[in-house]
Amino acid sequence: MQINAQLSLLQQQQVRFMGKACLKTNKSAAKRFRVCGSGSIKRARAGMSHNTGYKAKDRKRRLGSSTGIKGKSIEQRMRRLIGA
Numbered sequence: 001m002q003i004n005a006q007l008s009l010l011q012q013q014q015v016r017f018m019g020k021a022c023l024k025t026n027k028s029a030a031k032r033f034r035v036c037g038s039g040s041i042k043r044a045r046a047g048m049s050h051n052t053g054y055k056a057k058d059r060k061r062r063l064g065s066s067t068g069i070k071g072k073s074i075e076q077r078m079r080r081l082i083g084a
Contacts, residue, residue, distance in 0.1 A: 029081040
């Protein structure tokens with residue numbers, strides 16, 4: 001009787017998990033992109049890690065700020081990767 005109860009509990013859990021396909025979060029994407037309060041996705045700009053000596057101050061300031069993702073299809077792809 002107890003074995004049957006455990007089997008039925010296992011079967012219930014399997015049905016619950018199999019109901020909807022679940023994608024794993026892509027950790028490299030999750031570290032690079034964040035979801036804002038408004039729902040948009042923000043990212044950091046490239047070009048500030050090295051060789052900043054010859055770049056202008058306003059260029060470095062612009063590169064240091066974050067920006068949104070442009071392009072609807074790219075944003076949908078990033079949402080799928082980070083699980084948002």
